[in-house]
Amino acid sequence: NAGVTQTPKFRVLKTGQSMTLLCAQDMNHEYMYWYRQDPGMGLRLIHYSVGEGTTAKGEVPDGYNVSRLKKQNFLLGLESAAPSQTSVYFCASSFPGPQYFGAGTRLSVL
Amino acid sequence: DQQVKQNSPSLSVQEGRISILNCDYTNSMFDYFLWYKKYPAEGPTFLISISSIKDKNEDGRFTVFLNKSAKHLSLHIVPSQPGDSAVYFCAASAAGGTSYGKLTFGQGTILTVHP
Numbered sequence: 001n002a003g004v005t006q007t008p009k010f011r012v013l014k015t016g017q018s019m020t021l022l023c024a025q026d027m028n029h030e031y032m033y034w035y036r037q038d039p040g041m042g043l044r045l046i047h048y049s050v051g052e053g054t055t056a057k058g059e060v061p062d063g064y065n066v067s068r069l070k071k072q073n074f075l076l077g078l079e080s081a082a083p084s085q086t087s088v089y090f091c092a093s094s095f096p097g098p099q100y101f102g103a104g105t106r107l108s109v110l
Numbered sequence: 111d112q113q114v115k116q117n118s119p120s121l122s123v124q125e126g127r128i129s130i131l132n133c134d135y136t137n138s139m140f141d142y143f144l145w146y147k148k149y150p151a152e153g154p155t156f157l158i159s160i161s162s163i164k165d166k167n168e169d170g171r172f173t174v175f176l177n178k179s180a181k182h183l184s185l186h187i188v189p190s191q192p193g194d195s196a197v198y199f200c201a202a203s204a205a206g207g208t209s210y211g212k213l214t215f216g217q218g219t220i221l222t223v224h225p
Contacts, residue, residue: 004153033213042114042199042215043154058212090153098144099213101153 002026006091006102013081013109021076021105023091030095032074033058034066036087037104043090049074081109113137114202116216124224129187131219133200136181140202144213145174145185148197157198158185190223197221 004025013019023032030051035043035058045058049068063085065077074093078085086109092099115134123129131145141162146154160167160174160183167174173186187194197220201213 035215040217042116042217043201043213044215045212048212059214092153098156098159100156101146103151103153 004091004093004100004102006089006105008105009103010106011108013078013107015081015083015109017081018077018079019081019107020078021089021091021107023074023076023093023102025072025074025091025093025100027093027100028071028095029093029100030071031093031099032068033092033094033099034064034074034076035090035092036060037090038087046076046089083109085109112217113140114200114214114216116198116200116219118219119217120220120222122222122224123190125192126189129185129190129194129221129223131185131187131198131200131221133183133185133216134181135183135202135214137202137204137214138181139204140214142203142205143174143176143183144201144203145172146199146201147194148199148218154199187221190221192223192225195221195223 007022033048034046037043047066052071055066067075089105091102144159145157148154158172176183197218199218200216
């Protein structure tokens with residue numbers, strides 16, 4: 001049972017570079033989410049999707065874009081990375097019931 | 111403006127004793143609460159949840175209590191085991207008694223259970 005899979009697991013970027021984080025779920029969940037976790041701040045919601053082709057802003061959406069072209073995939077993009085985006089990123093999915101999380105992507109922006 | 115707060119950054123207990131983790135919230139619209147456990151280098155794992163229509167929910171060694179008037183919830187682990195050592199997050203949702211949409215997380219409490 002793969003559940004929620006995130007790629008890559010680690011990435012180092014230079015300021016101004018772009019990248020895409022991929023989240024894939026095999027549970028046929030309708031809802032998918034992207035969070036970031038910073039020390040002492042818990043998890044904060046970046047963007048989420050309530051179904052294929054839909055996206056919505058969360059608590060900290062600035063500097064990120066997302067797309068949900070297929071039900072099983074949710075992509076998080078950074079167009080021009082900044083040091084403030086150094087964080088651990090988690091993807092989750094749900095329907096119905098609790099959200100299930102991937103193992104995370106550790107991103108460093110230098 | 112932190113709507114969900116876990117005021118104890120860490121908790122240390124002896125194996126076999128009770129662990130009590132606390133969480134306070136300020137948003138009266140929250141109606142569904144969850145606890146997650148997280149090990150290093152892994153994603154959070156769902157542990158137990160409670161709807162605002164209940165004041166207690168049990169699952170094996172884990173019990174969650176909800177005090178709506180005090181806007182407070184707690185997670186009891188009895189008996190505590192060394193494998194319970196992890197970071198525990200409480201989370202809340204204002205999505206009609208479900209976890210759809212936005213979850214607001216607390217900062218987490220590091221639980222250490224000593225053999």
